[in-house]
Each structure stands twice: as structure tokens, then as C-alpha cells.
Amino acid sequence: MQNSRSKPCSCPSLKLREVASMYLTMVAAFLVILVVALQGSVPQESDFPYKVPLDPQGLLELSWNVSYPEQAVHFQLLIRELRFGLLFGMSDRGEFENADLAVLWSDGHNSYFGDAWSDAKGQLHMDSQQDYQLLGARRAPEGLYLLFRRAFSTCDPKDYLIEDGTVHLIYGILEKPVPSLQAINISALHGGLQRVQLLKPNISIPELPSDMKSMEITAPDVVIPSQETTYWCYMAELPEGFPKHHIIMYEPVVTAGNEALVHHMEVFQCTAQFDSFPHYNGPCDSKMKPDRLNYCRHVLAAWAMGAQAFYYPEEAGLAFGGPGSSRYLRLEIHYHNPLVFKGRRDSSGIRLYYTATLRPYDAGIMELGLVYTPVMAIPPGEHSFILTGYCTDKCTQLALPAAGIRIFASQLHTHLAGRKVVTVLSRDGRERQVVNADGHYSPHFQEIRMLKEVVAVFPGDELITTCTYNTEDRSRATVGGFGILEEMCVNYVHYYPQTQLELCKSAVDPGYLHRYFNLVNRFNDEEICMCPQVSVPQQFYSIPWNTFNRDVLKSLYAFAPISMHCNKSSAVRFPGEWEKQPLPRITERLREPVPRCPPVPEPQPAAPVPLNLGHLRR
């Protein structure tokens, strides 16, 4: 088989080029690219502070840094076992169609790097403007490092705009040589997606006190179940008589080798209304799980893949311990095991750093958005249906101190239909500032994110949270609620100083919704008596959805007065009239930011960059 060209080929349709590729594939299944000009010195670990595995085996590892002055991201991609190339890129929600891609490919002789895009059918095209700029390639014992740079915004309409919030990274591995970029068949690739927050905020780490202690809340040598998705629950306990402390920082503890499996982790504190909680260590959805664990929902710490340590601002810490607070903590770990590894053991968790020297302010968490109620519903078959929850001026007027509060972090939350979430601060009817926005939100990637800028909220301000849902795959209405197939629209904002205000959320007035049901029934000519004993979800499920009923529901939500939950805790409202409140009026919207085009090195011509090929190995 050393020289297959000299033998007659049994496959008559093979062309010479294909035969040549086959030959090369046989001679060497692995292709090695030698070092190309590496511009500048070898990068240090600290040059790329953020790191995430791309694939579940950890063969591809992405590190990156963010330069806000340059408005660019520098990527370092470690490829542990390079075959005939690699696709790396970004797309709206992780799909391989309409994606923006950096492609490294080999035709069996030479290797090339180029900026490409895929069309709606997944066909690859070279980009007319080369915006993934190759900075270098480096061989190391662990694999090949590729270094490249990408401006946030390129002003090439085929390019992905890198924004705050979630970015869906995609990767694909070329198992065979390809004659050209256009010849790559995306649907045949071994590939996948990874969600990250690329544009990490550029905030300095506050000084930590010398009396700082740490505590690990970790899983006790769990055998990761051999199934794609597991939520693991483990109950931990603070020492008896543990006094009030401030959590001032926390970080993930991930068992070595499991970096690609541990998807996200949260530590919840249980409610103080029960004196004790059962110990439990097992899947969260098990029938064996004691019901009482449902009362452990107060978030103390949350981490997701790609996130780093979380630091509280130096004036504030999160109180835990002491009288009036439960000693019981629940650790929840989401294991993502798509390759269904068996018998993998894990002791991951979160390490809390805390101090007895209390900081000036307790930090608090406030829920913004929609009340968990079925009156807020999404018709089926919608591509982008919008629901909005309000925290009104009347509530902030009553509940916030005159000096205001400072929001420093935010965790956005919806269930499975959520696609975008944004909270905007409005004052005197004018939108002033985005508190947090994620235009590529995924319910599978919920982190607590530090804000780039602390947002000051004063009495009389309004906080408006808008969620966009996709229900194209559903055949009946999706109502608000706790169930995984019901929906939420929430922004948990982390702020200080803590106030009594725990919930500032809204829902449409139920009386107006009732009128909507009547209207829809009468209009649709079906003289069904909407008896009051029929539940709101049942009424939504029975609506014959058409454009009219859909449009009128939209009009209702945009018009009807709201019921406000301006609450001290989920059950206790601030005193006042909170029913049939007027919708906040917005007279001036924030402008969409105009993306800056790259102010930096000229884009390179639309031709692939040839790479210097070294020896072949297997």
C-alpha cells in the first residue's frame, strides 16, 4: 500500500486529487503543523486569564483575554491531537449554519488558516474581509497552540458581533484532508458547542483581609452517573453556633480531569423556618430526595463553566451564619456527560472565603422581572415573543434608601423557552442604562455575572426586565410558573446595602386577563362559557391560537395595568396599594449602540494564509 497510485483503483469515480488524499491519509493519519512565525515571545499563562474546554473530552482548550482599549479578543486554542484541521467560531445559538468561523485545514500537503462563514445551508465560504487574524502557531508537548485575534465588531455583515453576555462557541474537527475550504462538509464533522461569557468585565480584585478563612462545600466522591444530564444534590452543614460572617469571595473546586463534565454548580442556603434538614447525597430529581430540600433556595454562590472566582466589592459581603439563618446548605452540581463516561468519580464543589470582620454593608439579592404566575403566558409557535416585568417607581420610592443601592452583579433566569433577557434602568420615563443584557441567553448557561459598571438605583427609579421566548416547538401555550415547561423571566440582582426589598416584580392584572379570555371567546364565535372555576392555564390552553388572539394578547400586555409584588419576602408585601397599577411610561428609549468598526490593523485580504507544514507523524 506504499504506492497506491501504481495499482488500478477499484473505485472508478475517484479523481486523482482524491486518490492523492487517500494515499496521504494512509501514510499518515495525523498531520502536524510545525511552528509558523510566532510573533513576539511565547505567551504566558497570565496572558490568557480565561480558559474553557471546548469538547467533552478536553482535546480542545480555549484560553482568551479581552482588550477593551483595542475592542478585541485574543484567543489561544490548544489542540491536543490535531488531525486535518479544525473549525472554531461563533453563531447565534451554537448552530453550524450562519456561523462565523476561523478554519484551519489541510489538503494533505499544505495547511491553511482563514476567516470563513457558513450560509443558511451550512456551506462554507471564504470571508471577503479576514477578521480572524492569525498571530502565530506553536508546537508544545501537549499539542499545537494557535493564536489569533478578533475585533468585537468587524463591520463585515457576515461576521458575528461579539457582545456582552453569552457567546455560543462552536468547534468541528476535520478527520480527513480537504482540497479546499468550500469542500468541507459541515454536517459530517465531529463537532459541538460551548457557551461562554467572552467579554469578561475588566474589574480589579479587591484586597482580601488577613483573617480570611475558607470552607469547601464539595461533593463527597460522587460517581458521575453515566447519562448526559445529572443534577446532583448534596446537603452540607455549618458548624453549630457558627456566627455571622461575610462571604467575600468564592471559587470553583473542580476535580482534575473532570473540567469538561462539571457544567455548573450552586450553593443554596436553606430556610430558617425548619430547625433541621435531612442529609442527602444523590440526584436532585430522585424520588428518594426529601421534599424538605425544596426549601433550600437562597443562593449563596453560583459558578458555571468558564467563570472564575467571584469577588464581592470591598464595601460588602454576603452574610451567612449567626442567629436567624439556617446552618444547612445545599450544593447542586450539573454534570454534563454527553459521551456517557462510566464510573468517573468527582469531588467538585465551591470554596467559600469568608471573614468574621464584617464589611460595612451586607450584600443582598433582589428578584426583578415577572411574578411566577400563569397570567403571563406565551402563545405556541412563536419565534420571538416578548414578556416584560416591571419594578415600578412607587416600589423603589418606598423601599430603597435615599442614598440608593449599588447593583454589582446579576444572574438572569428563564426556563427552556428563554432566548434573550435584558434589564434597563429608567428614571423620569427615560431609559438611562442597561443593567444587564444577554442577547444570546441560554437557560443552560446561568452564571452570576459581575457587571462591567456598578449601577446605582435610587428611590423612584424603574427597573424593566424584558424576556424573549421561542415556542416554535410547542403546540400549546406556555404559562408562567415553576415547572420546567412553564416560564420565568427573572433577573437576580446582587447589590448593597441590603434592604428589605426582596422582590420587585409584576404581572398583568388578572381582571384584565379575564376580559381578554371573554373577548377571545366571544370574538372567536365559540359560545363557550368561561366558567370562573376553570384555571388560568386551562383557559390559555383552550384558546384557539391565531394571529388575532396572539396580537391581542400582546396588546393586552402592552396596555393593561399590573399587579405589583413589592415584597419584603415572597409572602410579605410592603404596605400600599399594589393592584391595578399603571404601566411605567417610557418617553425616551436607549439607542442601540452603533458597533465600532475595527480601528486597528487593516483587515487582511480575502485569501487563506498558507502555513508551513512540517513532518507527518502518527
Place this chain on the structure above:
Amino acid sequence: MQNSRSKPCSCPSLKLREVASMYLTMVAAFLVILVVALQGSVPQESDFPYKVPLDPQGLLELSWNVSYPEQAVHFQLLIRELRFGLLFGMSDRGEFENADLAVLWSDGHNSYFGDAWSDAKGQLHMDSQQDYQLLGARRAPEGLYLLFRRAFSTCDPKDYLIEDGTVHLIYGILEKPVPSLQAINISALHGGLQRVQLLKPNISIPELPSDMKSMEITAPDVVIPSQETTYWCYMAELPEGFPKHHIIMYEPVVTAGNEALVHHMEVFQCTAQFDSFPHYNGPCDSKMKPDRLNYCRHVLAAWAMGAQAFYYPEEAGLAFGGPGSSRYLRLEIHYHNPLVFKGRRDSSGIRLYYTATLRPYDAGIMELGLVYTPVMAIPPGEHSFILTGYCTDKCTQLALPAAGIRIFASQLHTHLAGRKVVTVLSRDGRERQVVNADGHYSPHFQEIRMLKEVVAVFPGDELITTCTYNTEDRSRATVGGFGILEEMCVNYVHYYPQTQLELCKSAVDPGYLHRYFNLVNRFNDEEICMCPQVSVPQQFYSIPWNTFNRDVLKSLYAFAPISMHCNKSSAVRFPGEWEKQPLPRITERLREPVPRCPPVPEPQPAAPVPLNLGHLRR
């Protein structure tokens, strides 16, 4: 007063520059610009086939031509009495704010030409890209000719996009020198607007037969009333026994000197249902006008300022004369006399060219759009409210010949609130072609326009006519109807071969509208009994307009079935079921055309072009 600078100035706030201007103004009230480099030879009359006076005195006269290969318009502006400069330009609806302007100005010493724009406050700014390209200036006994060129689309966001349909031209005359472009105070200018169709279609003139005769329908030496607006009515009569002929062409006859006063003219044929009509010669709104003249509404010819002769395609002519057709014609002339000239005499009208050698096809006129009924209404206070009228597949299937019809001209029609009109041809649910569109439609400028391309319509096709209305100045709903404060949405299409189909229009099903009224009443909590004896307009007038009632009306019109008028004449329907018809479904929309950026001479730098000043006179 020869040297005012040597005298003390009585006005202490005057600056030197202003004093200098005053001096120059006194020395010479008129400024003359000598010939600048005129590129190429002196233009011929035929180089600029289209001509329109800009001002009511006819001091400014615009001629132009259109180059479709270059995608540009060449302008020749004759300025009969130049003072210190001139503004000429275009804006959405003829306003001086947000306008795109070519400016010729003098500081008293030098004259300049530049491309400018005005902001929302009317302040002038030099354009960063100079897209009005000065080609030359020429002195002649009658005045100064300025020649310049403008691409349809410049890709400068401050520039006006020249599209098919109405263009609102504006002009302003500088009475005093100005130190700079920025110093021009638009609100103090003597100026105005003129509407034209700039992009005349580029169609060749069909050959005319040798036996062609002509007939003038002209006003008999009318004294134009000394008021801004007059509609003059004059009854004419064909000879007795006048046999069937084909009108194959017509053109305006405008009394010399009245070019700026005769705004538009139409010739209507009366209905054959009356044997005779009274002779009348007077204002159309006079109480003396016999009511029977209201039965003279069948358009034979229509002309508006700036339009040229109208030619029928060589296969077709408009039948008139012969049995079954009335001998009586009504000429209507709109005199626009804003300067209130007194005693001006006029004998304008239309010259019809016709032949007894009938062409293969009779031409016909068909009405598309909305039925004249109050069920189609526009809420008050709307900036852009859209109503749509349908000519359904079912109607065209029944009424059109298998070989289809050819639409060659179109006259769009609304009343005072109309802002845009468009008709689109759809086939199998996919929009295929724009029949006629006017994004700057004005009810004050209704011409019959030749289409750039003849549109073939086959049985089963749908013709969808959409009108956009502005009711910001109204406090109650505007319903459909004949009144000037009621609305219409009509496209009169001229086509051949003539069919029996005269009307293909729609309106919302009245039963669904009734449900809407019920719904609105119940929803708004006002238990008013909408007694059936209350008229539709009264019901619309009694609606408390808010965003909900407005949005639901929109949803209703986008959803409810329609009542079709698929009629042989306004009273006789084609046989079939025409009530509660489904709305046409559109699965694919036409794409907005992407404006081509100028492929032609590079834009000039953003600096005014100095002009060579000659001697001063007066």
C-alpha cells in the same frame, strides 16, 4: 451712503462683517454670477425633456433628465432674477427641516455652491460627501442657468434617496448676502415646494397613425379666481353621432404665462344613463353647479404639473364616442394661486388625440384597493397607520382572460391623510412585483403615471394595495368614504384588453367589525349598549382611543375575513360568494431594494466650490 463704514453705526451690536454686508447690499442689491466653466457644449432643449416651474411667479424653472444607466438625474435650473443665492433640494414631504439641499450663496464678494443638509431644527450643515455635483453655470438673457447632477442614491445617510413616485422639491431665495452656509436662516427665507415625479419612465413613444385627429377640451377664457385654490368645472360635448374612436394620446394645453398656476387637469366622461347634461362653466364647489355633474366621473385623461403627453401602448386605445357612451365631458382644472393674482385669464385644458382606426384592444380602467365604506377606519393621532385592500385570486380567476391583462399606467388616490400608497402583485402566496409605489405620496399631486414596466396579471393573481395615513392632527377617527375628511385607498390601473372587471376591492367583514365594537366596549368597562341602529362612523367616533383599542383594530384588520367587491360596475357583482372571504396569505415578501451607491465620478470633498464672481448690477 456710499461709504457707510466711515459713519458711526447706530446699532451697537452689529459686527464688522454685518456692516460690510450691509454696505454691499446697499451698493448692489442684485448679485450676478458670471459664467463659470461650463463643461461641454451649451445644453439643448432636448437634453432636458422635463420641465416645471418651482415658484408661483415662475422665476425659477427646473428642467431635468434621467439617466437610468448612470442612475443619476441631471438638473438645469433657470434663475431669472438672481439675488444672493438659492437653495434647491428635496425632503420627505416638502419641509425645510431634514432636507437635502444644493446651495448657491454669496457672501457679497464671492459665490459658492455646495451640497448641504438641514437638521431637525432647520440648521444648515455642509455635507461630508458632496453629491450635488456642479457641472456648470451659464449666463443667458433670460437668467442664470445652473447645471448639476445627482445620483439617485448616494449612500450618504444625510442625503435624500430619489425613488419612483412623488419627489417634494423645495426652493428658497437668499435676499441678502450670507457670510457662510451655516449663517443661512431657513425660517426667514422666501421659499416653497413643488411636487414632481422626477424619475420619469424611460419608454419609447409609439408610432402614431396618419389619420389621427385632435380635439381640445379647454376652459373658455376663464378669469382665474383670486384665491389660493380653485377647482374649475367646464362641461364640453362631443358632436352628435360621434362614432367610437380610440384616444391614443393626450397632452396639456396650458395658456402661456399660467404655467405656475395650472396645477392639474382632468377630463371625465359622464354616465350614459342620462341623455343630457347641463352646460356649466364655474367653480366645482359652487352652489350653482348642477348636481347632475356628479355623474361625470369616468376618467378619460388626467394631467398634473410636470407631466408630459400621455401615450397609450400601440396595441390599445381608450374608447370614446359611439353608442352606449355619453357625449358629455367634464373638464376640471385645479388652479393653484397662492400669490392671489387677480384678473388672470386662462384657457388651459387637454388636447385629445384620437383615431377612427381602432387599435386591437380597448384600454380599461380598474379600481384596486378599499371599498368606500366606513368599516375601514383610522384612529386619531396616528403617525403611520396602514390599511390594506385586496383584489383576491378568486376574483381574478373569474374575471380575467386566460392570457391575462397588461397594466401600463396607474393613478394612486387617497384623501388628505394619505402619505404612501403601494400595490404589489402576488402569485401563489409570493409577492412578485411592485405594480406602482409612492413612498412620498401626496393627495395634492395625483397623476396618471406610466409604469416603467408593463405588469402582466393572470387569473389567480392577487393585487394588494396598501395605504399609509397620518392622522396626528385629528381628534376623532377617520372613516372610509367619499368625504374629503373621510379616506380612500385606491389605485386606478390602466390596462388592456378591457375586461368586465371594473372594481376589485375589499373591506373588512362588517360582522367582525361589530365584534370589535362589542369587544372594545366590554373591555373598556363601559357598559354602553352598542345598539345596532348606531352607525359605523358613530361607533368609531365613540371609541375611547388608547393603545389597546388601536392595536386591536390593527390586529382585526390583519386577521378578519373580508367582503370582496369583484364588480362589473360599482353596483353589479360577478356571480359568486364574496362575503367572509379569507385574507390572501403571503408566504414570501418582496425584498426592500438595496440602494446602489454611486458607481460614477468620485464624490467631491466636503468643501464649497467657489464660483467666479462677475460684475454687480442693479
